[in-house]
Amino acid sequence: MIELLGEAEIALLDSDAAIARGRALVALGAVNECHLIVAHGERLLGQALASRDVTAACAHLEAALAAFIQAGIPYRTAQTRLLLARVLGDSDREVAGAEARVALSVCEDLGAGRDADAAAALMRDLGVKAARSGPKNLGRLTKREQEVLALLGEGLSNPEIAGRLYLSRKTVEHHVARVLAKLGLRRRAEAAALMARGAPGKPAREPASGEPARDR
Numbered sequence: 001m002i003e004l005l006g007e008a009e010i011a012l013l014d015s016d017a018a019i020a021r022g023r024a025l026v027a028l029g030a031v032n033e034c035h036l037i038v039a040h041g042e043r044l045l046g047q048a049l050a051s052r053d054v055t056a057a058c059a060h061l062e063a064a065l066a067a068f069i070q071a072g073i074p075y076r077t078a079q080t081r082l083l084l085a086r087v088l089g090d091s092d093r094e095v096a097g098a099e100a101r102v103a104l105s106v107c108e109d110l111g112a113g114r115d116a117d118a119a120a121a122l123m124r125d126l127g128v129k130a131a132r133s134g135p136k137n138l139g140r141l142t143k144r145e146q147e148v149l150a151l152l153g154e155g156l157s158n159p160e161i162a163g164r165l166y167l168s169r170k171t172v173e174h175h176v177a178r179v180l181a182k183l184g185l186r187r188r189a190e191a192a193a194l195m196a197r198g199a200p201g202k203p204a205r206e207p208a209s210g211e212p213a214r215d216r
Contacts, residue, residue: 006044018048022060039067043080050087058086066138075190078106082119089126110183140182148175152188153195 006021012176027042028034040113045063060085081103088096123129141149144165151161162172176188185191 003040007047010047015048015051018044019162022048031141035067036073039064039076042067043083045151046087048084048111054087054091058084061087073186074106074192075110075112075185078103078110078112078119079115081106082122085119085122085126093196097123097126100126101128127155133173141179143181145175145179148172148189149179149183149195151192152176152179161189 002021002025006018008026009015009018009021022041022045024042025044026038027041029037029039029041029142042060042064046057046059046064049057049060061080065077065080065084066078076090081099085096085100085103088099100119100123104116104123107113107116107119148161154166158169158172158176161167161176162169165172165176179191180186180188183191
């Protein structure tokens with residue numbers, strides 16, 4: 001939430017407030033020995049400093065990137081790479097293009113359509129050839145797992161998904177775990193975020209009255 005407020009302040013051209021929030025996040029993470037909180041703070045600082053000091057901004061973003069990579073969170077890693085590519089821009093087009101290319105590949109794998117579009121657009125701006133190929137890992141999901149992913153995107157809990165699909169809660173827990181593992185995600189909220197950002201998938205169909213529900 002603090003990071004979102006900081007990003008809103010950046011959009012409103014109040015980078016001083018965003019910098020203060022970023023530093024507060026870094027301090028909070030350090031006190032609690034939570035590297036992820038520190039990473040979010042570093043990323044916010046990188047965004048806030050982008051228009052003032054490219055070198056400092058890149059240093060903060062690289063620190064965030066290293067933390068997200070170590071934590072094994074591919075979506076946050078890709079987002080941070082994209083931010084780093086934007087900050088580098090014309091100052092180092094080769095590195096910026098490379099970071100954007102990796103971000104595009106990961107976002108395509110995860111089905112993060114809007115982020116992939118943004119990475120491809122940035123690559124084109126940098127003079128690097130870019131083409132969307134569509135998500136890969138989503139194709140590894142079974143039909144049932146795609147239904148579960150769609151319902152995660154609606155914000156449903158496991159019991160709610162179980163009721164919608166006429167499955168046991170234990171079976172739903174298994175499917176959710178498989179979806180997260182295949183997409184390289186750590187939390188169901190990240191799966192919901194992917195769907196909100198345009199990941200392909202269709203809502204689960206409720207069985208017609210009297211139709212037996214079959215797991216796949």
